[in-house]
Amino acid sequence: MKVQLENLTKRWGSVVGADHINLEIDDGEFVAFLGPSGCGKTTTLLMVAGIxxxxxxxxxxxxxxxxxxxxxxxxxxxxxxxYALYPHMTVLQNISYPLKLKKVPKEEMKERAQRVADMMGIGHLMDRKPAQLSGGQQQRVALGRALVKEPNLLMFDEPLSNLDARLRLSMRGEIKRLQMELGITSIYVTHDQVEAMTMADRIAVMKEGKLQAYSPPDELYDQPRTFFVAAFVGNPPMNFVDVEVVREDGDYHARREGFDLIVPSDQGEKAVGKGSVIMGIRPEDMTLADEGIAGEIYVVEPLGRDDLIDVRIGGASVYVLADPTLHLKIGDPVKLNFDAPKVQFFDPETEQSLLWTD
Amino acid sequence: MTLRQRIGPAIPYALLVITVLPIVVGYFWLVLNSFSARTEGLLPVGGLALENWSFLRETPFGRGYPSIWRVTLNTFLVAISMTIAVVLVSSLAGYALSRLNFPGRKSFLSLTLILHAFPSVTLLIGIYFVLRTLKLYNTVLGVGLVMIGFELPFGIWLMKGFFDNVSWDMERAALIDGASRLRVWWEIIIPTIKPGIAALAIFAFISGWNAWLIPKTFTIGAGQQATLSVYLENFQGDTVAVQWGTVTAVGLFQLIPVAIFFLFTQDLLLSIYAGGAKGGA
Structure with a gap:
């Protein structure tokens, strides 16, 4: 089923929950609503649900x-x-409740509930009460209850937030797989950008009730439309440095005190002559090298596979991923090589991208 | 083990025993006295006797007065109708106040709180006129209605508190599953706050069973419409010597259902005072 939201707005007095949301979800598509708490994603979802x-x-x-x-x-x-399971009902009663309300005959009801439960791997728990189940099992019951009536639209409101990290990872995969197999149009609300990135076909990023961006995960990551999206998506997050872009001898330079980077003309010409702009670069788009912009290590944070190092360049600070075998220490002088085609520019006033505007 | 280590843990128990002792002694005397011809202090004089319990067979006030069983039935009717009405109205009103947004909700809430705190004595004369006009004075029905009215503010507040503790998500889930609002209330919300409902029911029953002021005011003496408390009071006339033996026996008789209730429902009553939906999850 196709879902369209047109200028969708929810206000309580002067409090704005959702502010003129426009988006379209294709049949069978998996869309994530992503944003910090209080951004209006759940409000929007509850409007779609009819609550x-x-x-x-x-x-x-x-x-x-x-x-x-x-x-x-x-x-x-x-x-x-x-999970919102009904505590006084057994698993069977929980899953078959939507069917009971639809007045499905008893035999068929039981059969369909059992089939869904088997699919969710909880078929042997039908006589248990929710309190006798683990968190993961309860979540499967909730999912089964949502699926049993064969809905046209499936909605998830942060379904994995109460699970431990390992279980979250496996449930993530299961939900994604289930959604693809059944082909049910789905909306998935989350504040976890990893969940959104890994599961969704398209991500709607929201902030303060407004839709900030609506695009596939890779586009969201590589071509952030706003400063907020750039800062919110990605872990470790994108670095931001205030620079001024000038043109010299046919090259575009992003400059600040102690910092001079030649950027490709595609990006440079959109940011040149705008005064002070925000330059963004992701930690993985910089490497430690023999030649490059000089800085000094301020903090080293071991992440296991990588070290995350905080490098100070003049008055600016950027996070860079580095090989742990280098055994970097605080105070070490380093040189950074920037993957210049990956830099982003944002207008500090409007916080819109200077590169990816329509 | 030093003396100090031995005494230390005993102190709270000692304090508890000392505080509870007067109450225990009181009940002990009550039971003892009802089965004795006479007592001096805590000792029976003249051996044990059953004559105090003769009110079970014949009315102690003579002809024209109701038997104890009639009075017990009256009391039971007041208590049970109060239980049913208070639970039904409170759980509907409590749900509305907890979940629905309607004009006047706030003022209704504060009004119930004020009514709960209102000293009912001040309303007695006004209510007398109302009952008189409605021809309900000196009837079990009239007494029952007034008692229900006085109990409702408390019941509504209590139920609202229990409903507040039920997660919105559960209600939303049921709505999305396809239930109507009334069905959600009946099939999903009410079962999850069963402990609250049970507690309120017991509470209402006991306060109906034990009520004295309102039955006393709105019925005439130990007549056909009397309840147990009023009946009991009738033993303490101004002109005749009080038969304490019979008074204690009737008192004990009235106490039996309450005591049984408390034995079986302590946990539920505790959850009222703890103010939480213990049976929630």
Whole structure:
């Protein structure tokens, strides 16, 4: 099922939950809503589910406006962070509850619930109460309950946040696989950018109720449209340095005190003559080298596979990934080689990208 | 083990025993006295006797007065109707106040709180006129209605607290699963706050069972509409010597259901005071 949000807005008095959200989700697509807490992603999701009434704008399922439909008439399934299982019901009763409400005959109900439970690997736990299950099992029950009625749209509200790291990793893969096999259009709300990047076909980044970007993960990573997106997506996060771009002898230079980097003309010409701009570069796009921009190590943070080192260049500071076998120490002088085609430029006033505007 | 180590842990127990002792002695005397002809202090004089319990067979006030069983039935009717009405109204109103946003919600909430704190004595005369007009004075129904009215603010606040502790997600999940609002309330929310409902039911029952002021005010003496507390009070006339033996026996009789209730429901009652939905997850 195709989902369209048009100017979708939710206000409570003067508090804005979601602010003119426009986006389209294709049939069978897996979309993640990504943003810090309070950014409006859950508000938007609950409007799609029919729990909140939009203040303005439209929600369309397959070109049909569904604003006025009650949640039960939307044929959607939802998985919550808290699992939201019914504590007084057994696993079987939990999973078959949506079918019971649809007045599906008893035999068929049991059969369908069992089939979904088997698919989720919890078929042997049907007589247990939720309190007798582990977190991972409870999450599977919640997922089973959302799937059993064969919804047109599946929604996830931070479903993995309550699980431990290892389980989160395996559930991530399972949900992704399940979604692809069943081909159900899905919205996945998360504040974890790794989850969004690994699972989603497209990511909608939100901040303070506004949609910041809506694009596939690699594009989001390589061509961030706003400063916020660049800063939010990626771990360790992108480095930012205030520079001024000038043109000299046909080359574009990004300059500040103690720092001079020649950037490709594609990027340079968009940032030149704009005064002070924000230059962004990801930690993996710099390497320690014999030649390059000189700096001094301020902190070394071992990450296991890499060392994350904080290098001070004049008054600026950048994080760089380095080989741990180099045994770098605080105070060591280093030289940095920048992968110049990877740099980003942002307008410090509007916080929009100078490179990737339409 | 030094003396200090031995005494240390005993101190809290000693303190508890000292505080509880007067209550235990009181109950002990109550039981003892009801089965004795006479007591001096805590000792029975003239051996044990069952004559104090003769009220079970015949009314002690003579002809025209109701038997103890009639009075017990009255008390039971007041208590049970109070339980049903208070639980039903409180759980609906509590849900609305906890979950729905409607005009006047805030003022309704503070009003119930004020009503809960309101000294009911000050309303007695006003209520008398109301009952009189409605021809409900000196009826079990009238007494029951007034008692329900006085108990509701407390019940509503209590239930609202229990509903507040039920996660929104669970309710949303049920709505998305396809349930109507009323169905969510009945099939999902109510079962998860069962301990709260049970506690309120017991609470309402006991306060109906033990009530004295309102039955006393709105019924006439130990008549056909009397409840146990009023009946009991009738033994303490101004003109006749008080038969303490019978008073204690009737008191004990009235105490039996309450005591049984407490034995079986201590845990639930505790959860009221702890103020949490213990049976939630």
């Amino acid at each position: 909140y009434k939009p203040t303005e704008g439209y929600i369309k399922f397959d070109d049909r406006v569904v604003n006025h439909l009650a949640p039960k008439d939307r044929n959607v399934g939802m998985v919550f962070q808290s």
